[in-house]
Every structure is written in structure tokens, then in C-alpha cells.
Amino acid sequence: MTANFSKGPGVNLSKGQAISLQKQDGGTLTAVRMGLGWQAAPRRGLFGSRTREIDLDASAVLFADKQPVDVVFFRHLVSDDGSVRHTGDNLVGGAGQGGDDEAILVDLQRVPVHIDQIVFTVNSFTGQTFQEVQNAFCRLVDETNGQELARYTLDGGGQYTAQIMAKVHRAGAGWQMTALGSPANGRTFQDLMPAILPGL
Amino acid sequence: MAAELVRGQNHPLTQTRLEIRVSAGAPVVAGATLSDDEGRVLGRDWVAHPGAPALPGLEVPRQAAADHRLAVDLDAVPEAAHRVSVLLALPTGPGDPDRFGAVVAPFVAVTGLDGSEVASYTITDLDAESAVVALELYRRQGAWKVRAVGQGYAGGLGALLSDQGLPDARALAGEIGEAVARGLARTVAPPPPRTAASGSSAMADATGAASHASSPGTHPPAGPPRSTQPPSPAEPQSSPDPRPAHEPQPARPSGQTGPVNYTHPGRQAPAPPAPAPTAPPGEPGQPAVPVAGDATGWSMDERLYNQVWGMFEDLARCVAAYRSAVDFADSRMEQELDKALSDPRSRIGGQGDAAREAARAKHGHLVDRAREVLDRDLAQLAAESAVVEPALPPAYAGWDNPVWHAYRSPMEIPMALRLGDLQLPESRSVGLRIPMLVRLPLERGMWIDSGRSGADALTESDELRRRALRSAVELAARLLAVYPAGEFAVHVIDPAGSAAGALAPLVRAGVLVAPPAAGVSGVSEALARLTQRVDLVQMAVRGGAADALPPDLDTAEQLLIVNDFPHGFDDRAVTRLRYLADEGPAVGVHLLMVADREDAAEYGPVLDPLWRALLRLTPVPDDHLADPWVGHAWTYEPPNVPPGSRVLEQVLEEVARARREQDI
DSSP: OOOOOOOTTOEEOOTTOEEEEBOTTSOBOOEEEEEEEEEEOOOOSTTTTOOOOOOEEEEEEEEETTEEEEEEBTTBOBOTTSSEEEOOOOSSOOOSSSSOSEEEEEEGGGSOTTOOEEEEEEEETTOOOGGGEEEEEEEEEETTTTEEEEEEEOOSOOSOSEEEEEEEEEETTEEEEEEEEEEEOOSSHHHHHHHHGGGO | OOEEEOTTOEEEEOOSEEEEEEEEEEEEEEEEEEEOTTSOOOSGGGEEBTTBOEETTEEOOSSOEEEEEEEEEGGGSOTTOOEEEEEEEOOOSTTSOSSGGGSOOOEEEEEETTSOEEEEEEOOSOOSOSEEEEEEEEEETTEEEEEEEEEEETTHHHHHHHHTTOTTHHHHHHHHHHHHHHHHTTOOOOOOSSOOOOOHHHHHHHHHHHHHHTOGGGSOOOOSOOSSOOOOTTSGGGSOOOGGGGOOOTTSOTTOOSSOOOSOTTOOOOSOOOOOOOOOOOOTTSOOOOOTTOSOOSSHHHHHHHHHHHHHHHHHHHHHHHHHHHHHHHHHHHHHHHHHHHOGGGGSTTHHHHHHHHHHHHHHHHHHHHHHHHHHHHHHHHHHHHHHHHHOOGGGSOTTSGGGTTOOOOSSOOSEEEEEEEEOHHHHTTTOOEEEEEESSOSSOEEEEOSTTSSOTTSOHHHHHHHHHHHHHHHHHHHHHHSOTTSEEEEEEOTTSTTHHHHHHHHHHTOBSSSOBOHHHHHHHHHHHHHHHHHHHHHHHHTTOGGGSOTTOOOSEEEEEEESTTTTOOHHHHHHHHHHHHHTGGGTEEEEEEEOGGGGGGGGGGGHHHHHHSEEEOSSOEEEEEOSSSOOEEEEEOOOOOTTOOHHHHHHHHHHHHHHHHHO
């Protein structure tokens, strides 16, 4: 992805921090993109230039009152109601250039009325732990003008294969994003349900 | 729905027995390699190519051709193989193009055994490359996926194979070239489209080769590759090179290499399409005012087609959102009522009633809000439909649309045809109907169900049969009308003559190929004629010998209307009909059955595949069609001619007039 994203006013979130999703001019957001990027950590030692492909998959789970209602992931790229769209599976990750490797678009106006939380997760499909991943981030971008609203950079990796990254949830008439950053283990989002539920 | 992949994109495969179709503008060599989990081809016995066309689970064509079918059985591929790469290469003979930049971008598609497309990929942006890895099928978590690769190699097959780690890649590439050269001598190119001005010598060649192609079993086996033997001069290298006929673009001066002109020869306007009309931005807070043709596409036809499909998807999804919200509200209320009931405190005083009341209020509130959103969306779609419907061309329009009164025989085949209207219960309140558009040429036959299995059990069965016949006649008339004059032919089988009344408009206008076939002999003759046509065309296509078709063969698409099935059908005729249903669509022969499945019950499950192969339509509204996104059950309504209207007769007269004019 080559679009220019201004680093501008985006907020760097830390775990547990929440921001209200509003335009700078105070208007309401209509469409946001949750972008995920990562890079395989280079190996040290002999043949150090050889990197292994790491396939991280981004998923979004739509909840109504803590009941999962729909899931968007690489096998189901669009939620039934059409409000959440996955742009497609990336199997290898980027060169860490700061662009998004996988992105999930959320049309906030079209999210069905009973959906009150959307949780974004990342799993390592190929089984590597996040120790082998570097420069992983998730960021929320205002899709209408490309402005970054919030960015959450993963801390140095650990011995786990999944991350519950963030949630976007209703707050009053608008939406909020909360950085969750809880580690979990699993290959696809189904394995993550027990880890997601406490964060709701 | 088939996925159109772009480079690097992947798609899950649910079947393991697949076909891979390749079509390119010029003859190409198609092959496949197996590689292990490191991406290495372990040896030459992991490469399927024209000299060694079959590996376990893989079969590739023996010769270079512009169109290929590769058979793949992923269950039979060795355990150790993790990836199947499909490759294309340009043949290396004299006069062959030496770079993909000089030929039309190759197109590859993964299809099921029934021909349904799973994924497709057009390999664009090739230039100096002469070999390319088109697709790879790879194992992932116990299942298979397909990825569009598009990796080209200027160094040809040798470079491609050595990149996959094959030790003696160059030697094998040489052998493949040799096997292809032997094979090329046997192929005959397709004719230039429609203008059959090729000389008699080409015709003679073709007939020779066709007799060859008619007996595929007698092909001399290409034999095991002989590693170092040079091409034998005794091989039929010197036979007349059939490839000059391979230049389908008349616009292109012969002998000129260089970038190919992608313009369709029949299309005279290479100028970029006029910009699509776009909806002006609406007032803040108000939805934009809809405009017809507000979608992507190169022509108004395509834009309207895309817009209609966009409306179809939007309606499917906004109803999904509404239903999901209502389901959730229902289940939440149920839980809360249960809880109120089991709570011992609720037995005291009015607490229980209050809790129940609160649960119902919450339910009502959520459903109201969901309904509000749905109403907003439906109003927007209804407004869009109100501007789109009047703008539709005849092929997309209902019979009540005035465009049919100004109907003139068209010059080009439209993108799609309206088969009827689709509705959901939620959309009925605002009278919103989505045109059901299917792509042309038709991909499958149709079956108009005259049985009483439909929802409308009150209608008399005679009345149902009558309506089914009328729907069939109107559908056939619509097909005749939207194809250019003479490019669509309609046959009718009516064994007992019971459809004479309904068929009258077609018969009177003189637009049928022959009078409706009656009696057992009529049935078998009509079927024999079309079966023979399917055989001939199929043989020619498989053998790459389209030249060999008899010059008097009608090139039009064919539609066979079958009334009263299985009346008048013996076992042999039933077999032929099934053959037509299976093999016909690929070569432009389609069925339109008007039948009650019950009537054919005595055949038992033998006919199940026949019914399944046909698109079921109903003469009365019936909710049996599903959308590709959410799977709602949509109510289909046939596009009936308004009562008292003479539009059908007028349109058929114009079809007949245009045909007479063409024949002069």
C-alpha cells in the first residue's frame, strides 16, 4: 500500500487506553479502517538474511451484548450485513514499511443496531509466536480522509500466537476504540473466544 | 460465486477434483510441477508437461494450444507434494512469439468438474517473459487453496524450472520444446471469427486433422522424453503450418509483432468510455439522489448490470442486518422472561410483571430501531430502483417497460438477460423488486416447473401448465429478441401437440427453426439433430479443429424447448436429453424444459442430475432462489407480459423482419 498517511494527530495508545472516535471537526465518523501490519523478525547468525514467512490473520468478531453474532476473517470476508469487510488474506506480511498488510473496513453507519462491540484479533496461522514478529501494529484510520486516528504498537513479542488487539464499541451516540493488547493462543479466531470474552 | 483473483491473492478450494482452464490468444504450452514444502521440485518426475503429460493426480495437454484443460485430483497428489504450480510457456518454434508481451494476456480459471468456476485470474503486465507460473494450488491446514502467482521468466521454461530447484532444468526445458514441436504439427488453429473467408487449402488441412481429432484414442503417444535426441527431420515438421489462421484480429497487419491490439475486432469505438454518471453529492445528512448507471463499467450496459447487482447485494445485506437484530432481540427477550419467571422474588408483588414489562419494552425498542434503519435503506433502494428501471435496455427490462415498444433488433449480444424479478418479504411493503439478471451466453439450461410443488397450491394444475408454457414462450421470445438477428435459434419438442396454442406467437412469426416436433419420431429426430451438433462442435473444440466444422453449420446459439416431458420420450431419447443438458451449454446448446418432476417420477433418481443441472424457474411466485452472499430465500416472479398487451407479437415481428433483411 503506497498511500501517504500523515503520522499527524494520531494518538499512540497504550494497553487499556480508550479514545473516543470523533472527527477533528467534531463530526461523527462514518467509515474506519483497522489496519494491521507486521514484519518477520530477521534471524541472527549464519544465513541471518533468511526470513521465514509469517502468516498473521486479522479477524473481527461482531458482538451483540457479549454474544458473538458474526465474524469476518479470511474465509468470510464480509459480514452478512455488509458493514465489516476484510480486504483479503496476506500470507507473508509486509517489509515493515508502515503500510497495512491486512485491513478490515468498518462502515460504522451500517453496523446493525444490535451490534455494540467489534473486537479485532490477530492470529499466527503458521504457528510462529510473536517473538518472531517485529514492528507489528494495529491502527485505526478514518477511511474518508486517510487520517490515522489511533495506533497501537505491540510490545516486544512473547511466547503466544495471538493477540486481542482492540475493540471498537458504542459509547453514547458515537463509537470508542479501546486498546486491549491481551495475548492469547490459537490458530483462528475460534480458539480465541475464551480470551476475548473478559475484554468485552 | 467465482472469485476474480489479482496477483498474490488466494482463494480456498472446497473440491479436490478440479479442472484448470487456460485460454490465451496464441498457442501456449501448459504444464504443472509438484514441489515440496520448501517449494522445490524434487526431480523431473515431478513435472507434468507435453512429453510426460500424466502424473498422479495431474494431467496436462500433450500439445500447445490457445485453449487448455488441465485435470487435477488433489487427493491423488503425493503426500510429499505441498504445492502444484501451473505454468504456461510460449512454444519455441520458428515464427512463434517470443514474449508474452506480444500476445493477449492469458486467462486461467479453476473450475469444478461440472464447469462451475471457482476462481479465475488474468495474467496481465507480462512483457519480455516467455514462461510464467500462472497459479499455484497449495496445502494449508489440511485443505487446499489456490493463489494467483503471475511470476514470469524472461529466460523461459529453463529459468522457471531451475528457479523451482530442478537440477537438470535446462535439459528438461529442451525436451519439452521438442515434444511441443512434435505436437504442434498435429494441431489446427481455430478459424478467424465468423468471416469464413479462409482458402480452400486451409479447409483441406483442417479436414485431414479433424479426422485425426475425431479419434482421440489413436493419437500416437508422445512417448517418454528422449533426453538428447535432436528433433527428427522425419517428424511432420514440414507439414503445412496451420498457424497463420491463428490471427483473429483483422485489424492487425500480418507479420507485425509487438504489442497486441486488445480492441475487440467487432467494436469500432476505441475511445475511452464516457464517464459514468455519478450521483451528485447529497445535502449533508441526506442520502444522495440516485442516478441510473451509477456504477463501474465500460458501457452503459455494464454499468447498469453492475448497479442492479449492487442493489441486489445491498438489499440482501440490509435485510440480513434487520433479521439478525430481530433474532437477537427475540432471544434476549426470551432469556429475560425466563429469568423473571425463575426468580423467586418475582412472585412477590408486581416485580415479576415489571421485569417482564421491561424485557418486552427492550425488545420493542431494539426492533423499532432496526426497522427504522431498514425502512431508511429500503426507501433509498426503492428510489434507486425508480430511476434505474426506466433506464434499462430491453434485455434487462420487464415486458411492461416502454423500451420494448421501441424495440429494434440489436447489433450486439447484451451482457445479461432479465429472467424475472426477485423480492424478499421485507421489500414487498415498498414494492421493491430486483431484476434477476443472468449473464449471456447462458451457462446452464432452464426448467420451468409446471408442477404443484410451488407455493401457490391453490392454482389448478392445468392453469399451472398453461402459465409455465406461457413463461417459456416469453422467455424464448426474449432470448430471440436480445440476440442479433440470426444468432439465436429456437427448436421445440411438443410430442402431443398440447402446446400448440401457447406456441402460436412463435410459430406465426416464423422464428422457429422447424415446426414443433411431434410424436416419438419427431422427438428423436429433433434430439438427434442437436446431439450431433454438440458432438461436432465439441470434437472440433477439443481437437482445436474448429475449421473442420461443416460450412453449413449454423453458428447461432441453440435453445430447445421441451414440453410435456417425458411424454413421447423413450429411454434412448431420455439419454440424449441428459447428454444435451450436460454437454450442451459449453457449446451453445441449451434446454428449456417445461415439466412437472412428478410426471417423470417413474425414472427415479436417474433424472436427478438432469433437474439439478437446470436453473429452476416457476410460473408463479415462489421463494426458491438464494442470493450468493447471505443465502436468503428470494421470491422469484416470472416477467409476464401484461394482459392485453401485444408487445410480444410486435417484438417477434421485428425479429422476423430483421432476419429477412439479413438473408437478402
